[in-house]
Amino acid sequence: MSSAEMNRSNTRVTTDERKEMQGENLTIGGFFFLEGFSRYPKLEIVLFVFSLGMYLITLLGNSTLILITILDPHLQTPMYLFLGNLSFMDICYTSASIPTLLVNLLSSQKTIVFSGCAVQMYLSLSMGSTECVLLAVMAYDRYVAICNPLRYPIIMNRQVCVQLATVSWMTGCLTALLETSCALQIPLCGNLINHFTCEILAVLKLACTSSLLMDMTMLVVSVLLLPIPMLLICISYVFILSTILRISSAEGRSKAFSTCGAHLTVVILYYGAALSMYLKPSSSSSQEVDKIISLLYGVLTPMLNPIIYSLRNKEVKDAVKKLLGQISLHQTHENL
Template identity: 50%
Template sequence: MEYTEKVAEENFTVIGEFILLGFSELPNLQGFLFGIFLIIYMIILIGNGLIVVITMVDPTLQIPMYFFLGNFSFLEICYTSVTLPRMLTNLWTHNTAISLMACAIQLSLFLILGVTESFLLAVMAYDRYVAICKPLYYPLIMNHKVCVQLVVVSWIAGIPGQVAQTYKVISLPFCFNELNHVFCDVPPLLKLACGDTSAQEFFVYAVAVLLGMVPFLTILGFYLKIITTILKLPLVTGRRKAFSTCSSHLIVVGLFYGSGIITYLIPKSNQSGIKKILSLFYTIVTPMFNPMIYSLKNKDVIAALKKLLVQILA
């Protein structure tokens, strides 16, 4: 047993950088992929940027629901900017090397912002719960001070746990440096580690359950209460309006958690291609569609966007 551990320790070398394989299996499509991802990134920046602006300047949107939506859109810009610019650079320059420190920074920011998204989605669900289930107390419960506190907690809640998780993963002894992924993430990094990584995997699961699944289960709890309340409403039009204010949020929750849960709950899966697609789904595709999901079903957002465009073009 001691001999085996010694051999494992002697075989690994200190790795100072990783090679992100990304889409190396598609050498003839590098230019095409660069163009596609550049267009997607511009759509994310413009779409979410417009949501941020209108929720700040339009007087009709100065209510808690749109305050949270503006923060969520800003978060999506930050979340995407952690991974997508690096992917674009790699596709353009064909230099896919990333230093250990740069990988650690990217991983840490990616994990922290992922937790922020989970908590912010839970906060938005709580806002809808109070608005629908306790409408008379809504102005009192969701006052500006409470809204700011909820947002601040959402932004900082994941920092200690995810910084610790990043340190645990990055400080592992690595036997290989070819990272079969499009950015630095926990599951593909664990595959490169030497020896037994069960302790690190347990820590990943524990943090994922605490900072990911707890907000998800909280969201489900709020929406069970919301649906129960809506079904008790006497008028069909009232039910329809209440459902319409929640449907956009539910779609976003489904897209984010659906792909994220599949990716993180099967860390030993060998289906790297599927996992790459899923990671792109919740880091790029979902942020791209969020502004459309929220605006197409919301007359106030559409009206505010039209007013802003008129002012810009005038």
């Protein structure tokens, strides 16, 4: 055997050993490559501008909603308590993945350390899961407000609202902890994630072997957080619609529709995107489409939530105008 052949043989052995070690020890101080949209380098600048703009609007819109629900006494109601929680979740959800995406879109080294990937996966799962439950809680709130208006202050008192919000957060955070801990224990053969974020389904495609525990965990959590909340939302809106149709005056029906129209729009956007991502068969040919859907799901929906509630709700618009007026007045006094 010539020296060149021996070198090629040693190189193959070294590469094979590295791959084997990578599959066994990737989770100990390792890192991942995020492929993202690197196949389309000319598109990356466009995506950077698009994502940055959407992210800034998301931060501004949701921060404004949180601020007015805290400062405006007229918005100290259950609906706006839940809306403030929803806005905080949207800020956390986008902040878990979009800053990394923005850095990687401008960088040739699209990497993320293992600990950062784990945190990103957990935050995305926990915020998304919490939002699923919270949207069902908000549907119940609208059901009580429209179907039992006289008992609404008693049923949806402050203590009950805080408890419902707490249950939403605990459910989302605990299920995300379960999924993330199971996913991180699976040996991975490779470190190239065909996604722009550490999305759990994309990471699990690197698994060396299938895991029955992981599959069962994903199935149980998916049923708990998608079909069950959706069923509760649908039942709530069946009763809401039935009650609204029995209202004699057109003005009363219009007012009743306006109180739940924004929430229903957000539900359709959120669950429509979530179902298209997680309940459709995955294939390599659809991976690029999955990334585009995931980007829209992660940026567009959180950005639209405050806009939808602002456009559909006179109280929110009045509170925003009042806040802007106070800021303008404060700046005028400072200039004087």
